[in-house]
Structures are given as structure tokens and as C-alpha cells.
Amino acid sequence: MAPDAASTAPASEALDRIKSIVGDKGWSAAPDDQAPLLTDWRGHFSGQCALLVRPASTEETAQVMTVCAEYGIAVVPQGGNTSMCAAATPQPHGHEILLNMGRMNAIRDVDPLNYTVTVEAGCILQDIQAASAEADRLFPLSLGAEGSCQIGGNLSTNAGGVNVLRYGNARDLVLGLEVVLPSGQVWNGLRRLRKDNTGYDLKHLFVGSEGTLGVITAAVLKLFPLPKDVQTCFAAVRDLDAVIELLARAREASGDAVSSFEMIGRFGIDLAIKHISGITDPLQERNDLYALIEFSGARADSGMAGNMEAFLETAFEDGLVLDATIAQSDAQRGNFWKIREGITEAQAVEGGSIKHDIAVPVSRVPDLVRTATQAVVDFMPGIRPCCFGHVGDGNLHFNFSQPPEMEKKAFLEHWHDVNRIVHDIVVEMGGSISAEHGIGQLKRDELHHYKPDLDLDLMRRIKAAIDPKGLMNPGKML
Numbered sequence: 001m002a003p004d005a006a007s008t009a010p011a012s013e014a015l016d017r018i019k020s021i022v023g024d025k026g027w028s029a030a031p032d033d034q035a036p037l038l039t040d041w042r043g044h045f046s047g048q049c050a051l052l053v054r055p056a057s058t059e060e061t062a063q064v065m066t067v068c069a070e071y072g073i074a075v076v077p078q079g080g081n082t083s084m085c086a087a088a089t090p091q092p093h094g095h096e097i098l099l100n101m102g103r104m105n106a107i108r109d110v111d112p113l114n115y116t117v118t119v120e121a122g123c124i125l126q127d128i129q130a131a132s133a134e135a136d137r138l139f140p141l142s143l144g145a146e147g148s149c150q151i152g153g154n155l156s157t158n159a160g161g162v163n164v165l166r167y168g169n170a171r172d173l174v175l176g177l178e179v180v181l182p183s184g185q186v187w188n189g190l191r192r193l194r195k196d197n198t199g200y201d202l203k204h205l206f207v208g209s210e211g212t213l214g215v216i217t218a219a220v221l222k223l224f225p226l227p228k229d230v231q232t233c234f235a236a237v238r239d240l241d242a243v244i245e246l247l248a249r250a251r252e253a254s255g256d257a258v259s260s261f262e263m264i265g266r267f268g269i270d271l272a273i274k275h276i277s278g279i280t281d282p283l284q285e286r287n288d289l290y291a292l293i294e295f296s297g298a299r300a301d302s303g304m305a306g307n308m309e310a311f312l313e314t315a316f317e318d319g320l321v322l323d324a325t326i327a328q329s330d331a332q333r334g335n336f337w338k339i340r341e342g343i344t345e346a347q348a349v350e351g352g353s354i355k356h357d358i359a360v361p362v363s364r365v366p367d368l369v370r371t372a373t374q375a376v377v378d379f380m381p382g383i384r385p386c387c388f389g390h391v392g393d394g395n396l397h398f399n400f401s402q403p404p405e406m407e408k409k410a411f412l413e414h415w416h417d418v419n420r421i422v423h424d425i426v427v428e429m430g431g432s433i434s435a436e437h438g439i440g441q442l443k444r445d446e447l448h449h450y451k452p453d454l455d456l457d458l459m460r461r462i463k464a465a466i467d468p469k470g471l472m473n474p475g476k477m478l
């Protein structure tokens, strides 16, 4: 076990040294500045910090970490604070430093010929997408929080999102990293290479490590040709088996150019229309299950419109698709995506929700959804299943909204019981209890329940080797 660096409050002389390293703009002890950063996005976890620190450079970050190492001060790295598992929320005792990376937001270099962009960790994801598009390139990582999450957070959580099927998750999109280690040393792994077999690939230790091994300060990311031919459809689908059949057919029909394949249940659409302004129902008839499908080709004449029409026509004839519409404008496409991206927010407005971010092999999705839905409904009649997500990756946000007549607090007290029902089924099917959101504080006990002892032992040994004093994000993941 790593020692608990957060067991005592930091010495005031250490905090003074940190303040002088980052200067007046780089720290705050004001409750108003700190408050929004001390509670997680879902509002389930709150903490305190000894000081909010906002370094402006790798050098400042390294000097801050050097002081923390000297005095044994624990550090919580934070990006946009959109974690779904309270991974960036400090603990309630207030002994940790909250290291918010938002000021390190420079795009250092866009290299269209090497198809790479080099960015600082605090860059907002949407800004990286925009800078890449200006150079006629695509940075494909895309998710609902892209207007506020930061690339350092995306990499630290190995974020997924809506384009994983085609381009992979954050881990697949990174070529190099710069990391400040718990000792204060700077590890310069900012390589722009696609091939480099010179021993252990150290960057992958930090990707998905949720701030428990070091502070990511910069990254080299992969770019792709900017798609010029994007076709998006919203289809009512016969049933779960048809969704999976449709996915396989879409890959063939598009020449493996499916960039997104999302599944949405009717309840999710109803919630989005009810709680998010400016959304309209894409199809006239009500159905139970829908797919949002996008084909994208790099050339303007890639023929995706014809591919999508032919694909839908055959699926309609074979009874897989009951109704469908292809977006004819950016506004219509935007409406489809607003429904999909709005469900998370709409569910929060609707009341209590118990959530699961699970993955199983794609072919097991229908079995999983049927079995787990039935088991949870048997446990709590009246609970409202809200299942949607990246079915193309076998990853579902398998959520449940509270029965309308139940108190939110009473409902959320069943969080653990419902999780256990669903996660037991997921694990039995060879799946994952956290496909893309990570572990943080929320799923730490679940991780320890399901992960094999040897896996946990290896993780602890890596942690002890890189962070022997246990300074980095204590209480998260391990």
C-alpha cells in the first residue's frame, strides 16, 4: 500500500513557497474561486483543498511538485472537472492541493504533414478540434463534455466518446506525452513518431491513470484527414438484435466508414425533448429503439449519400429498420446529436438516476440489455430504464431513472444494490464495469470487488514505483 500523504495539513511555509512559484495569478484560497471545483459534475461528491493552484507552465508544475515531494503534500490534478466518477474531486479533509491545469492551454504546434498536433494539457477539447480543422485536419475525439473537458483529463481517463468505432479512444490517439512526475522531474516523452519500439511504452502508463501517477503537461496527438462527406441518419430499429445486425451491415455498406453508431431508447428521447430546449423528434411515429448512424468519407465525392441510402433501403426491406431519416442540413444533423448528447443532462433534471458505464462484446449487447433490465425491474418495479450509448463499441450507458413517485434520496440509497445486479451480469458476460468513465472515487470499491488480485497487485506495484510517497490523487482508483 502507498503511504497516505494526505493524512496531515500542509505546512504553511510549503504553501508560501508554492504561491511564490506560481505568482498571484496562479493560486487562490478564496472560497468563491474554489467552490465550483470542489464538487464533482454530478454533484454527488464534495471536498476541500488546502490551496487551489493553477500553474502556467511545465516548469511551474515541476517546481510545485518538487515542493510537494519535499513536504509530502498530496496533489489532485484537475482538468475541466467533468469526470463522471469524481476522479478530480479532492477529499473532504482539505489537506490536498488542487492542481487545476486550465491555464496551460496553448496549442504548441499543428503539423499537417505529420498529421499531428502538440498541445498543453489544459487545452479544451473543442479548441483542439477547431485548431486541427483550421489546418484541414480532424482530431476525432468527441464527447458531450467537449466544450469544457481538457485534453489532460481526456488522456488521464482514456476518454472514449462517439468516434471510437472508427478512430479509437484517447489512448489510440496519443503519440507522445510530457509528464511531471511526483518527484518533480519532467519526463519528456513528447515524441511525434508512429513507430518507436525502444522498450516499455511509458506514455501508456499515464493514459487512463486518473492522475495517480503524475501530471500530464503536454501531448502529441494524431490527426486524420478532415471528412468532407458526412452522412447522418436517425433510424427506428425493430429490436436489439436488429441493432447489432444493422451495425455489422453498416460497416460493410459504407466500406468500413462508420464513424459513429449510437443506440438510443425511447425514454432517453422523451427526456431530451422534455428537458432540453430546441430539440425536435426526428421521426413522426413513436418507436422503442433508435440508432444514430454516421458514415464519413475523406473526399467530397466519397459516395456516402448513396451508400447510406442503399444501406437503409435494404435494412427497411429486411424489416430491421422501421423508419428513418437522413439529415439534409447541418441543423438537422445537429438536432440528432443534440438528442444524443442531451440525455445525460436531461436525466439529471428528471430526478435521481443510477448509472452504469459498461461494455460487453458487441454480439452480447442484446442479451445483456434484456437480462440486466429484467433483473433490475424485478428488484425495483417502477424503475425507468434509460439505456443509450456507443453500441458500436459494445459500450452502453445503462442507466435507470427513479420511479416518478419515489423520493430521490431514497432511490439513490439503492445505488450499490442496483450496481451489483448489473455489474455481476456484465462481468459474467466477460464485460467491463467501466468502459470509458474510469474509476475515481465512485467505482473504487467495485474495482476492488471485480478486478483479479494479480491485476490489483501489479497496479499497486506500478503506483509504488512511480509515486512511492503516495502523493498523486490519493483515494482514487487504488
Ligand SMILES: Cc1cc2nc3c(=O)[nH]c(=O)nc-3n(C[C@H](O)[C@H](O)[C@H](O)COP(=O)(O)OP(=O)(O)OC[C@H]3O[C@@H](n4cnc5c(N)ncnc54)[C@H](O)[C@@H]3O)c2cc1C
Pocket (backbone or CB within 6 Å): 041, 076, 077, 078, 079, 080, 081, 082, 083, 084, 087, 088, 101, 121, 122, 142, 143, 144, 145, 148, 149, 150, 151, 152, 153, 154, 155, 156, 157, 158, 159, 160, 161, 162, 209, 210, 211, 212, 214, 215, 216, 217, 344, 345, 436, 437, 473, 476
Ligand atoms: C455531459 C458529459 C458527457 C460525457 N461523455 C463522455 C463520453 O462520451 N466518453 C467519455 O469517455 N467520457 C465522457 N464524459 C466523462 C469524461 O471522462 C470527461 O468528460 C473527460 O474525459 C474528463 O476530462 P476533464 O478535463 O473534465 O477531467 P477531470 O474531470 O478534471 O479529471 C478527470 C481525471 O483526470 C485527472 N486529470 C485531469 N487532468 C490531468 C492532468 N493534466 N494530468 C494528470 N491527471 C489529470 C484527474 O485527476 C481525474 O482523475 C462525459 C462527461 C460529461 C459531463
